[in-house]
């Protein structure tokens with residue numbers, strides 16, 4: 001199923017963990033509706049990055065999948081509101097996060113997190129605006145959280 005011009009339901013629900021553990025990762029109606037909104041946000045991000053292909057490394061996670069990957073219960077991934085992405089044709093995850101951070105309102109990004117964990121880096125994008133404005137643009141490095149997009 002095509003969610004938007006460049007994003008399919010398959011790529012926004014693909015999960016190695018689900019496949020390995022035989023877990024169901026089919027979104028319900030509410031999550032599916034949110035995934036459409038998430039795909040629209042990703043389209044705006046894609047256009048802002050000059051039409052470079054966005055690779056979604058993790059999108060929707062059912063409750064079981066979210067638990068299996070150690071995600072927090074309140075994760076936007078479990079609501080279909082978030083996608084972890086890399087855009088190697090544009091630049092490093094840090095460069096991608098930097099290019100998006102000042103444009104969150106224009107692009108309809110509720111929250112952007114530059115994540116650097118265990119030697120891997122990616123950009124978390126959510127359509128949900130956090131309750132605390134300070135959490136809207138942040139960097140997570142291991143167990144440390146920093147305000148803004150920071151080189152770590």
Ligand SMILES: [Zn+2]
Pocket residue numbers: 077082083084124125
């Ligand atoms: Zn994420």
